[in-house]
Amino acid sequence: GRRLMSDGLTAEGKIKSLPMVYIKGEEMTRYAAQLMLENWLEPHIDTSAWEFFDLSCAARDASNDQTLKDAVAAGAKIGAIFKEPTVTPSAEQVKEFGLSKPLPSPNGAMRRGWNGVTISRDTIHIDGVELGFKSPVLFERHAVGGEYGAGWKEVGKGRLITTYFPDKESFEDGEDAIIVDARILDNERNVAVVYHNPLDNVEALAHHFFSRTLKAGVTPYVVTKKTVFKWQEPFWAIHKKVFDENYKAKFLEKGLLENTGGELQHLISDAATMQIIRWTRGGFGMSAHNYDGDMLTDEVAQVHRSPGFITSNLVGVAADGSPVKFCVLSCIASRRRRGVSATPSTCRADGVGVGATPSTRPCWSLRDLTFHLITQIKEFEASHGTVSDLWHQHLRGEPTSFNPLGMAEAVMGALSHAADLSKDEETARKTHEYVTCLRRAMHNTFKYGQGTWDMAGPSGLTTEQFVEKVGNRLSK
Numbered sequence: 007g008r009r010l011m012s013d014g015l016t017a018e019g020k021i022k023s024l025p026m027v028y029i030k031g032e033e034m035t036r037y038a039a040q041l042m043l044e045n046w047l048e049p050h051i052d053t054s055a056w057e058f059f060d061l062s063c064a065a066r067d068a069s070n071d072q073t074l075k076d077a078v079a080a081g082a083k084i085g086a087i088f089k090e091p092t093v094t095p096s097a098e099q100v101k102e103f104g105l106s107k108p109l110p111s112p113n114g115a116m117r118r119g120w121n122g123v124t125i126s127r128d129t130i131h132i133d134g135v136e137l138g139f140k141s142p143v144l145f146e147r148h149a150v151g152g153e154y155g156a157g158w159k160e161v162g163k164g165r166l167i168t169t170y171f172p173d174k175e176s177f178e179d180g181e182d183a184i185i186v187d188a189r190i191l192d193n194e195r196n197v198a199v200v201y202h203n204p205l206d207n208v209e210a211l212a213h214h215f216f217s218r219t220l221k222a223g224v225t226p227y228v229v230t231k232k233t234v235f236k237w238q239e240p241f242w243a244i245h246k247k248v249f250d251e252n253y254k255a256k257f258l259e260k261g262l263l264e265n266t267g268g269e270l271q272h273l274i275s276d277a278a279t280m281q282i283i284r285w286t287r288g289g290f291g292m293s294a295h296n297y298d299g300d301m302l303t304d305e306v307a308q309v310h311r312s313p314g315f316i317t318s319n320l321v322g323v324a325a326d327g328s329p330v331k332f333c334v335l336s337c338i339a340s341r342r343r344r345g346v347s348a349t350p351s352t353c354r355a356d357g358v359g360v361g362a363t364p365s366t367r368p369c370w371s372l373r374d375l376t377f378h379l380i381t382q383i384k385e386f387e388a389s390h391g392t393v394s395d396l397w398h399q400h401l402r403g404e405p406t407s408f409n410p411l412g413m414a415e416a417v418m419g420a421l422s423h424a425a426d427l428s429k430d431e432e433t434a435r436k437t438h439e440y441v442t443c444l445r446r447a448m449h450n451t452f453k454y455g456q457g458t459w460d461m462a463g464p465s466g467l468t469t470e471q472f473v474e475k476v477g478n479r480l481s482k
């Protein structure tokens with residue numbers, strides 16, 4: 007804290023503002039985020055370059071959801087996004103809030119608008135504080151496909167035929183049509199469902215997963231139910247290919263495949279649910295389909311004490327044609343060590359330079375670096391919802407104890423990503439320093455037994471006391 011203040015970067019002694027999107031939500035998390043903003047951020051950081059969007063039901067309803075479209079467009083342009091949890095109103099809430107019509111979940115629009123690849127969810131660890139898992143658990147949840155995008159209808163007895171028509175310029179009567187499935191429905195009542203799993207971005211997901219698990223020094227597992235759900239085989243096969251071709255040697259070198267016979271291991275999803283409870287030593291990563299990832303990360307959160315102790319971060323891809331952008335920091339460092347000139351550049355997933363001038367040599371080979379991939383668009387949020395129960399307690403005037411760690415990690419993630427995307431090196435460095443200070447101030451507060459009730463029990467701090475304590479520690 008002290009160093010930050012004495013650095014005095016702007017006239018008011020604040021760190022210069024980096025462009026970032028800030029999405030406001032609802033209920034307890036909106037209230038707590040506002041406290042964090044006022045007590046932790048605004049005293050130290052100039053927020054004038056942030057673009058704020060209100061995704062409360064009332065604001066979405068009043069603007070005919072223009073506010074969601076604007077937020078998605080701003081996120082695609084700026085790349086660093088923080089989002090508070092939002093409410094997707096149930097039928098009762100539509101009435102309760104007096105909304106003109108039901109509102110769809112904003113998350114789908116965001117995952118589409120930002121070409122979401124994966125939602126990364128990791129356990130948060132505090133030195134000296136024992137939570138559920140001793141070492142980190144890293145998770146990738148495929149951000150697209152599956153049950154969430156399903157089309158369905160309730161139908162009676164009859165025949166059900168699902169037909170695929172290839173995307174072609176000229177298409178004549180049923181030519182090249184493929185029957186995906188044909189079945190007889192002999193019940194009076196049936197629900198027929200169609201969904202698909204897009205596979206184009208699974209390679210990028212796999213690179214992201216393996217580079218993260220390698221960097222964290224944990225053992226990777228790919229989770230599916232492909233033994234029975236045969237259509238899940240490609241998800242595994244793509245991971246396996248990417249792993250064997252690019253990562254296996256490095257994982258072996260680091261001794262991270264000792265429990266898996268020296269190979270990438272597949273875990274059946276039902277077995278994974280049991281292992282998550284048993285493997286409390288942590289030190290593993292899992293990559294899963296969308297719905298499996300949703301379920302399993304809630305289980306990880308619960309084993310790790312509370313949804314407040316897990317991060318959630320949507321990794322997207324810029325729409326400018328570059329499939330994935332890489333942060334070349336580690337590779338620049340390795341080139342510097344070898345005395346090779348280090349020009350920041352961007353690379354494709356296969357390690358070939360993108361957007362490099364013709365005179366620039368193609369980027370270093372993948373084998374060459376412990377690569378660290380940063381896509382252009384990253385949205386950071388908490389993994390939990392709006393914590394309605396605490397909000398209603400708060401409205402009744404009762405004390406509450408909201409654990410803000412997951413949401414604070416999201417703000418810090420967005421700040422760090424804004425810094426990584428910035429060309430203003432000095433502001434970026436100061437922003438990273440601030441993030442380190444804020445994280446330390448929060449962790450120390452937990453460490454000194456001044457955590458929230460989910461950690462410290464009834465002797466812990468209330469929502470407001472915790473925010474104030476961290477704020478004081480940060481300003482010292």
Ligand code: NAD
Nearest residue numbers: 091092093094313314390391392393394395396408409410
């Ligand atoms: P929730 O995650 O808000 O709460 C579940 C339980 O965990 C509650 O008992 C809550 O008190 C506790 N909890 C969660 N986070 C906590 C924290 N940081 N500190 C202390 N306790 C914490 O889920 P819910 O109650 O099922 O949903 C509430 C609302 O949130 C719903 O309207 C739902 O639509 C919305 N929701 C939004 C998102 C999102 O925007 N990403 C995700 C899930 C749910």
